[in-house]
Amino acid sequence: MFVGTPELIDFETEGGEHWITLKLKDGSVIKVKMEITAVLRLGNDPNTGLPIYGIQSTNVVRMVSVPKELIKKSSPQSYG
Numbered sequence: 816m817f818v819g820t821p822e823l824i825d826f827e828t829e830g831g832e833h834w835i836t837l838k839l840k841d842g843s844v845i846k847v848k849m850e851i852t853a854v855l856r857l858g859n860d861p862n863t864g865l866p867i868y869g870i871q872s873t874n875v876v877r878m879v880s881v882p883k884e885l886i887k888k889s890s891p892q893s894y895g
Contacts, residue, residue, distance in 0.1 A: 821855040821856065821857050821858075821869065822855065822856045823853060823854070823855055824854045824855065824856050824868070826851070826854045828851065832848060833848060834846040834847065834848045834877075835847050835848065836879070841882065841885060842880075842881075842882040842885070843878070843880065843881045843882065843885065844878075844879040844880045844881075845876055845877065845878055845879060846876070846877045846879055847874055847875070847876050847877075848874070848875050849872050849873075849874055849875075850872060850873050850874070850875050851870055851871070851872050852871045852872060852873055853870070853871040854868055854869075854870055854871075855868065855869040855870075855871070856868055857869050
């Protein structure tokens with residue numbers, strides 16, 4: 816059980832950007848990286864006394880290449 820209110824902790828990243836390249840069986844290549852948006856200290860573990868952190872993150876996805884046969888253009892829609 817955690818006691819208290821979570822505390823927002825300032826942070827900085829080290830080591831640059833780390834992208835994972837995924838080569839899909841359909842021939843597409845995408846790159847993915849996790850981007851940390853916030854770090855919260857939630858309290859301390861009652862057994863060890865160590866701090867417990869929660870991390871908020873989002874994934875960034877970049878299309879690198881797609882085989883031409885997978886690209887499907889939709890037909891124009893009429894508005895009115």
